[in-house]
Amino acid sequence: MPDSALLTLDSVSVLMVWTAIAVYALAFIAYAIDLARRSALAVDAQDAKGRERELVVAGARSQAAGGGADAAPGASAMDILRAEERVADAALNASPARRSRHIWARIGTSLTVLGFLFHVGADVTRGIAAGRVPWSNMYEFALTGTMLIIAVYLIVLLRYDLRFLGTFITGLVVVLLGGVMLGGLYVEIVPLMDPLKSVWLVIHVFVASLATALFAIAFGLSVVQLMQGRREHKVAAAAASDSVVSTPVKTGPGFLRTLPSSEALESLAYRFAILGFIFWTFTLIAGSIWANDAWGRYWGFDTKEVWTFVIWVLYAGYIHARATRGWRGSRSAWLSIIGFTAVLFNFTIVNMFFKGLHAYSGLS
Amino acid sequence: MSRSRSDGDPLRPADHADAVADAGEITQPALGFVGWLRWGWRQLTSMRTALVLLLLLAIAAVPGSLVPQRGADPNGVTQYFIDNPDLAPILDGFSMFDVYASPWFSAIYLLLFISLIGCVIPRTKHHYKALRARPPRTPARLSRLDAHRATSVEITGETDAATAASGAVELAAFQLRKAGYRVERYDTGAALSVSAERGYLRETGNLVFHAALVGVLLAVGLGGGFTYTGQTVIIEGRTFVNTLLDYTSFNPGRFVDEEALEPYSLTLDEFSVTYQPVGEQGAGQAGDFVAHLTTQHAGEAPGAGEVRVNHPLEMAGDRIYLMGNGYAPTMTIRDADGDVVFSESVPFLPQDTNMTSLGVVKVPDGLAEQLGLVGFFYPTQVPLQSGAFTSAYPALVNPVLSLNVFSGDLGINDGVPRSVYTLDTADMTRLTGGETDVPSIELAPGETADLPDGLGTITFENDAPEGAEGYEGSVKRYVSLSIHRDAAATWVLVFALLAFAGLLAGLFVPRRRLWVKVRPEGQSLHIEYAGLARGEDPTLDAAVAQLAQRHGDALGAPSTRA
Numbered sequence: 027m028p029d030s031a032l033l034t035l036d037s038v039s040v041l042m043v044w045t046a047i048a049v050y051a052l053a054f055i056a057y058a059i060d061l062a063r064r065s066a067l068a069v070d071a072q073d074a075k076g077r078e079r080e081l082v083v084a085g086a087r088s089q090a091a092g093g094g095a096d097a098a099p100g101a102s103a104m105d106i107l108r109a110e111e112r113v114a115d116a117a118l119n120a121s122p123a124r125r126s127r128h129i130w131a132r133i134g135t136s137l138t139v140l141g142f143l144f145h146v147g148a149d150v151t152r153g154i155a156a157g158r159v160p161w162s163n164m165y166e167f168a169l170t171g172t173m174l175i176i177a178v179y180l181i182v183l184l185r186y187d188l189r190f191l192g193t194f195i196t197g198l199v200v201v202l203l204g205g206v207m208l209g210g211l212y213v214e215i216v217p218l219m220d221p222l223k224s225v226w227l228v229i230h231v232f233v234a235s236l237a238t239a240l241f242a243i244a245f246g247l248s249v250v251q252l253m254q255g256r257r258e259h260k261v262a263a264a265a266a267s268d269s270v271v272s273t274p275v276k277t278g279p280g281f282l283r284t285l286p287s288s289e290a291l292e293s294l295a296y297r298f299a300i301l302g303f304i305f306w307t308f309t310l311i312a313g314s315i316w317a318n319d320a321w322g323r324y325w326g327f328d329t330k331e332v333w334t335f336v337i338w339v340l341y342a343g344y345i346h347a348r349a350t351r352g353w354r355g356s357r358s359a360w361l362s363i364i365g366f367t368a369v370l371f372n373f374t375i376v377n378m379f380f381k382g383l384h385a386y387s388g389l390s
Numbered sequence: 391m392s393r394s395r396s397d398g399d400p401l402r403p404a405d406h407a408d409a410v411a412d413a414g415e416i417t418q419p420a421l422g423f424v425g426w427l428r429w430g431w432r433q434l435t436s437m438r439t440a441l442v443l444l445l446l447l448a449i450a451a452v453p454g455s456l457v458p459q460r461g462a463d464p465n466g467v468t469q470y471f472i473d474n475p476d477l478a479p480i481l482d483g484f485s486m487f488d489v490y491a492s493p494w495f496s497a498i499y500l501l502l503f504i505s506l507i508g509c510v511i512p513r514t515k516h517h518y519k520a521l522r523a524r525p526p527r528t529p530a531r532l533s534r535l536d537a538h539r540a541t542s543v544e545i546t547g548e549t550d551a552a553t554a555a556s557g558a559v560e561l562a563a564f565q566l567r568k569a570g571y572r573v574e575r576y577d578t579g580a581a582l583s584v585s586a587e588r589g590y591l592r593e594t595g596n597l598v599f600h601a602a603l604v605g606v607l608l609a610v611g612l613g614g615g616f617t618y619t620g621q622t623v624i625i626e627g628r629t630f631v632n633t634l635l636d637y638t639s640f641n642p643g644r645f646v647d648e649e650a651l652e653p654y655s656l657t658l659d660e661f662s663v664t665y666q667p668v669g670e671q672g673a674g675q676a677g678d679f680v681a682h683l684t685t686q687h688a689g690e691a692p693g694a695g696e697v698r699v700n701h702p703l704e705m706a707g708d709r710i711y712l713m714g715n716g717y718a719p720t721m722t723i724r725d726a727d728g729d730v731v732f733s734e735s736v737p738f739l740p741q742d743t744n745m746t747s748l749g750v751v752k753v754p755d756g757l758a759e760q761l762g763l764v765g766f767f768y769p770t771q772v773p774l775q776s777g778a779f780t781s782a783y784p785a786l787v788n789p790v791l792s793l794n795v796f797s798g799d800l801g802i803n804d805g806v807p808r809s810v811y812t813l814d815t816a817d818m819t820r821l822t823g824g825e826t827d828v829p830s831i832e833l834a835p836g837e838t839a840d841l842p843d844g845l846g847t848i849t850f851e852n853d854a855p856e857g858a859e860g861y862e863g864s865v866k867r868y869v870s871l872s873i874h875r876d877a878a879a880t881w882v883l884v885f886a887l888l889a890f891a892g893l894l895a896g897l898f899v900p901r902r903r904l905w906v907k908v909r910p911e912g913q914s915l916h917i918e919y920a921g922l923a924r925g926e927d928p929t930l931d932a933a934v935a936q937l938a939q940r941h942g943d944a945l946g947a948p949s950t951r952a
C-alpha cells in the first residue's frame with residue numbers, strides 16, 4: 027500500500043513540473059512582449075526627442091551663423107544617451123513600489139511567481155515521496171537547480187529591477203526543465219546509493235546549485251552589458267562622425283535604451299559573479315571533504331572535479347580581468363559568459379557523457 | 391587625486407585597473423642585463439600575466455577530463471590504448487594520460503604561483519606599512535570625489551564660529567571612530583577636517599587568500615611524500631595485520647618508512663549489506679554496507695570498529711575505507727585417497743550488480759598434476775535463454791558454484807607474479823566444459839562432486855551458522871579495504887579554509903575613505919562630507935549619505951544641499 031501512495035505523490039510532483047514549465051513558458055512570452063514594447067516606446071521617445079533636438083540644433087545653427095561660432099556637433103546625441111542612462115540606472119535601483127509600470131513585465135513576473143509555486147510544490151512533493159532531499163540524481167538536480175535560479179531571480183527583483191532579464195531566466199528554465207522531461211532524464215524514485223548518504227549531499231549540492239543560479243544572473247547581465255556596450259559605442263561613433271543631426275543610425279534592439287548603462291550592468295554582473303564565486307569555492311572545499319570520506323582522497327582529478335576546478339579558475343580569471351587594465355568591460359564580460367557556459371556544460375554534457383566517479387545521474 | 395597612489399593605498403601591479411598609468415611603461419629606456427631581469431620580473435608579476443596564466447590553467451585542465459588519466463582511471467588508459475592503437479602513443483607523447491603531472495601543466499601552475507608570490511610579497515610589505523600609517527591628508531576639493539554631500543548649519547546660541555566648527559569636527563571624528571574608522575585630524579587655516587579610513591581588512595583578506603593558495607599547493611606537494619595508500623582483502627573470520635606483507639598493493643610516498651607502519655590488526659567479524667527487495671523500485675540495489683571489525687592495536691585490548699561508505703574508520707592515524715565486497719566460497723579438494731589437498735575460502739570478483747562473480751582456484755601441490763579451476767559463483771542462479779547462467783539477485787537465494795577444471799602447469803613456479811584472479815591456461819589441458827564433452831562442475835553449498843579423470847573430489851562447503859534459514863550465510867563474504875595515511879590533508883583543509891575566509895574579507899569588506907570638512911562662514915558652518923572607494927564599493931554613496939545624516943542629526947542640522 028505505501029508503495030502506490032508514494033507513486034501517486036511522485037506523479038503529482040511530475041504533474042506540477044509540467045504545470046510549472048507551461049506557466050514559465052507563458053511568463054517568457056509576457057517578458058518577450060515587454061521587451062518588444064519597450065523597443066516601441068523607446069522609438070516613440072526617440073522621435074519626440076529627435077524633433078525637439080532638431081529645433082534646438084536649428085536654433086543653435088542660426089545662432090552660430092550669427093555669432094560665427096561652431097555648434098558642438100553631435101553633442102546632443104550623447105546628451106540623450108547620458109540622460110537615458112541616468113533614468114535607466116535610477117530605475118534599476120528603484121524599489122518595487124516605485125518601478126515603472128511595464129504592464130507586460132508585471133504579468134511576466136506574476137506568472138513567474140505562479141510557476142515558481144508549482145515548481146516548489148513539485149520539488150517538495152518529490153522530496154517527500156523520496157524521503158530525502160530532492161537533489162540526488164540528475165533529474166532532481168535539474169528540478170532543484172532551476173527552482174533556485176527562479177528563487178534567486180525573484181529575490182533579486184526585490185532589490186533591483188532586473189525584469190529585463192525575465193526572458194532569459196524563464197527561457198533558460200523552460201529549456202533546462204523541458205529538456206530534462208522530454209529528454210527522458212526523468213527517473214523514478216530509488217533508494218540512495220551509499221556514497222550519497224551524507225550530510226554533504228545536502229550541503230555541497232545545494233550550494234553548488236545556488237552558485238549556478240548566481241552565475242546565471244551574472245551571465246544574463248554580462249550578455250546585456252555586451253549588447254549595451256556595442257550600442258553605446260555606435261551612438262558615440264555616430265555622434266562623433268555626424269556633423270549635423272541626420273538619419274538615426276541603427277544601434278541594436280530598441281529596448282536597450284530603457285536598460286542601464288553597460289557600466290552599471292557590468293558592476294552588477296560582477297557582484298553576482300563574486301557571490302557565485304564564493305559559493306563555488308565553498309562547493310569545491312565541501313566536495314573535497316566529502317570525497318575524502320567517500321573515496322579516500324580529497325582530490326583526484328575525477329572528471330567532475332576537473333570541471334569544478336576549471337569553472338573556479340575561469341571565474342577567478344574573470345575577477346582578475348575586472349581588475350586588469352584593458353580587460354575591464356567587454357573582455358571580462360566574455361569571461362563571465364564563458365564561465366557560465368562551462369557551468370552548463372558541466373551540468374549537462376559532463377553529467378551525461380563523461381565517465382567518472384560522480385556517476386550519480388541515475389541514468390544508465 | 392582620486393586614482394593616484396598614496397601611502398595608504400594598497401599596492402597593486404602596475405597594470406591594475408586602478409593604478410595610474412606609469413610613464414616608464416611607454417618610453418622604454420635602454421636596458422642592461424639587470425634592467426631586463428627587472429623588466430621580465432615585472433611582466434611576470436603583472437595582472438595581465440596572472441590573468442593569462444589563470445586562463446591557460448583552465449584550458450590546460452580540460453584534456454584530463456576528455457582522456458582517461460593514469461592516476462584516476464588506469465584501466466581506462468589501458469582500454470584507450472587498445473581502442474586507439476594509433477592515437478594513444480601520440481597522446482602519450484604529450485603526457486595526455488598524466489595531464490596533471492605533465493611538464494606543460496606543471497609549468498603553467500608553477501609560473502602562476504611564482505607570479506603570485508612575486509605579487510603578494512611587495513603588497514604584504516606595503517600593507518604592513520599602511521596598517522601603521524595615518525589616514526591621508528584631506529583633499530583640497532572634496533566636491534570632486536565619487537560621493538559628496540554639503541550642508542550649511544546655522545550656529546545657534548552664544549558659541550563663536552571657531553568653537554562651533556571644532557565641536558562639529560570632533561563630533562564627526564567621534565562618530566567615525568565608533569563606526570570602526572581610523573581617524574586623523576587635518577586642519578588648514580579656517581577649514582577643520584577629519585580624515586577617516588576603514589577596510590584594511592579587505593587587503594588583509596586578499597593577501598591571506600593568495601598566500602593561503604600557496605599554502606594549499608605546498609601542503610599538497612610536500613604532503614604527497616608522507617602519504618601512503620594500500621589495499622587489502624579480508625574474508626570473514628580472517629585477520630589483517632598492518633605490515634607490508636598483508637597488503638595486496640601498496641603505494642608509499644617518497645618519505646614513508648614501509649618497515650615502520652603502525653602495528654595494528656583488523657579482523658572481519660561480519661560484512662553486512664541490505665538489498666532492495668524484489669518487486670520494489672531499484673530491486674537488488676545494494677546499500678548500508680558495513681564491515682564489522684575487531685580492531686587491535688599492538689599491546690592493547692581489542693576493540694570493535696565499523697567501516698561504512700562515507701564513514702572511514704580511524705585507526706592510529708590511518709583511515710580505513712570500504713572499497714568493495716564480494717563472496718568468497720569455501721572449497722575443499724581431496725585427492726583420490728580422500729586426503730585434503732586444498733581447503734580455502736577464495737574471493738570471487740563481482741562482475742555485475744547481481745553479484746555474478748568470477749573466481750579462480752589454484753592447486754599447485756598434492757595431486758599428480760597441478761590443477762586450476764575457473765568458474766562463476768551465482769548467489770541466485772537463473773538460466774539465460776542461451777542456456778548459460780546468470781545471477782538474478784545479489785543475495786543468497788539459490789547459490790550455485792559452477793567450475794571448469796584444467797590440469798597441467800599453473801605457471802607459478804617461475805617466480806613471475808601472477809594475479810590470483812586469473813588463470814593462465816596456455817600450458818594446461820581443459821578437463822571439463824567447452825569441447826570436452828565432460829560437463830562443468832555445478833555445486834550448491836554443502837554439495838560434493840567428483841573431479842574428472844578420477845582426480846578426487848571437490849566440496850563447496852556450507853559456511854552457514856547453526857540454525858540458519860535457507861542459504862543465508864552459507865557463503866562467506868569478503869571486503870576490500872583501502873588504508874590511507876595522509877598527514878597533509880589537515881593542512882590542506884586549514885589553508886583552504888583560510889583562503890575562504892580571506893576571500894570573504896577580500897571581496898566584501900568595503901575599503902573606503904571618508905572626510906568631513908567644516909568651514910565657518912559667518913554665522914553658519916559649511917560642512918562637507920565626501921567618500922572615496924578603494925576598489926569595488928557599491929555602498930559608498932549610501933555610506934556618505936548616512937554619515938551626513940547621522941552627523942547632521944547630532945548637530946541638529948536643518949538644510950542640506952547636495
Ligand code: HEM
Nearest residue numbers: 342345349435436437440505506509595596599893896897
Ligand atoms: C592561483 C592563482 C590565483 C588565483 C586563484 C587568484 C584568485 C583571486 C581572487 C579570487 C581574487 C579576488 C579575491 C580578493 O579580492 O580577495 C583575486 C584578487 C586579486 N589578485 Fe589574484 N589570484 C591568483 C593569482 C594572482 C597573481 C599571480 C596576482 C598578481 C599578479 C594576483 C593579483 C591579484 C590582485 C591585485 C587582486 C585584487 C583585485 C582587485 O583589486 O579587485 N593574483 N585573485
